[in-house]
Amino acid sequence: MILTLKTGVSKKDADKIIAKIKDLGFQPSISKGAERIVIGVIGEKAIVHKQTFEVMDGVEVVTPISKPYKLVSREFKKESTVVNVGKNVKVGGKQVIIVAGPCSVDTWDNLLLNAREMKKAGAHMLRGGAFKPRSSPYAFQGLGEKALEMLAEARKITGLPVVSEVMDVRQVEIMCKYVDVLQIGARNAQNFDLLKEVGLAKKPVVLKRGMANTIEEWLMCAEYILAKGNPDVILCERGIRTFETATRNTLDISAVPVIKHFTHLPIFVDPSHGVGVREYIPPMARAAVAAGADGVMLETHPKPAEALSDGHQALLPTHFSHLIKEVKLIAGAVGRHL
Numbered sequence: 001m002i003l004t005l006k007t008g009v010s011k012k013d014a015d016k017i018i019a020k021i022k023d024l025g026f027q028p029s030i031s032k033g034a035e036r037i038v039i040g041v042i043g044e045k046a047i048v049h050k051q052t053f054e055v056m057d058g059v060e061v062v063t064p065i066s067k068p069y070k071l072v073s074r075e076f077k078k079e080s081t082v083v084n085v086g087k088n089v090k091v092g093g094k095q096v097i098i099v100a101g102p103c104s105v106d107t108w109d110n111l112l113l114n115a116r117e118m119k120k121a122g123a124h125m126l127r128g129g130a131f132k133p134r135s136s137p138y139a140f141q142g143l144g145e146k147a148l149e150m151l152a153e154a155r156k157i158t159g160l161p162v163v164s165e166v167m168d169v170r171q172v173e174i175m176c177k178y179v180d181v182l183q184i185g186a187r188n189a190q191n192f193d194l195l196k197e198v199g200l201a202k203k204p205v206v207l208k209r210g211m212a213n214t215i216e217e218w219l220m221c222a223e224y225i226l227a228k229g230n231p232d233v234i235l236c237e238r239g240i241r242t243f244e245t246a247t248r249n250t251l252d253i254s255a256v257p258v259i260k261h262f263t264h265l266p267i268f269v270d271p272s273h274g275v276g277v278r279e280y281i282p283p284m285a286r287a288a289v290a291a292g293a294d295g296v297m298l299e300t301h302p303k304p305a306e307a308l309s310d311g312h313q314a315l316l317p318t319h320f321s322h323l324i325k326e327v328k329l330i331a332g333a334v335g336r337h338l
């Protein structure tokens with residue numbers, strides 16, 4: 001539930017309210033607006049104590065949060081969250097953010113060429129897998145720390161902030177040394193221990209939607225991260241499993257307006273994994289921006305035949321720069337810019 005405090009509430013009354021929340025075994029989540037202080041009372045069955053707070057000095061109104069997720073809900077925070085990435089990138093504002101790069105980092109030359117081409121075409125962030133979640137244990141598993149070093153070097157040269165997937169709680173520390181954003185992949189979306197660990201990290205997190213997760217389940221995953229104190233979560237729709245086999249997954253574009261309705265967190269769309277077929281990716285990237293996505297994540301490669309994973313769905317620099325020009329027009333049509 002949410003406690004909206006009276007305008008001009010005294011520090012003494014506010015402190016008493018916070019102490020009461022803690023005494024009852026709940027966690028206070030305090031946001032100080034221009035006019036009012038709003039405190040979320042986080043914990044199971046907090047609502048049982050509604051009356052206790054209603055009669056306390058300084059409390060204006062007590063509002064229950066109807067959803068099982070609390071901190072991520074629009075009921076809790078009306079203004080959209082803007083996540084700062086690196087020095088200059090803001091996710092969730094007017095600008096539509098383009099993330100591009102290889103599925104997995106392979107050679108330095110390919111990575112640098114990729115990053116340079118994508119930056120020239122208009123990308124704002126560089127992606128690249130170092131630890132790869134592969135369906136087969138015999139498939140390429142990623143270059144690990146060597147890939148992270150290359151990503152950090154590519155950032156130094158191009159200025160593009162870097163996002164890469166963390167697969168395990170034991171990798172969080174080392175990832176934080178190199179990357180600007182931690183990515184939780186679809187296969188780990190409900191790895192609750194990993195979610196708690198990145199919740200303690202001081203880095204923004206891109207949280208992919210689990211392959212078979214409902215939007216509510218996905219938002220509960222985000223709640224894990226916020227509940228541990230990390231408010232900087234960017235959701236990423238990447239397709240869900242359905243009966244359809246013509247595409248790798250079924251990209252749920254409708255998730256974009258639904259997410260915008262239920263949460264204040266920003267949302268990316270990843271059409272590369274969403275459809276998994278090179279020629280279907282540009283139309284879905286355009287659709288994502290038209291639907292109101294805050295960014296698009298695309299797999300790109302200058303030499304897809306040399307890619308060590310997902311080469312078949314990588315966009316070439318020429319496809320990419322053409323797509324960015326289209327996306328720019330669409331962003332303008334929906335009150336955004338690139």
Ligand code: PEP
Pocket residue numbers: 103129133165184185186187208238270273
């Ligand atoms: C990726 O982005 O590299 C990836 C593996 O995506 P997903 O977790 O969505 O399958």
Ligand code: MN
Pocket residue numbers: 103104273299309310
């Ligand atoms: Mn991939």
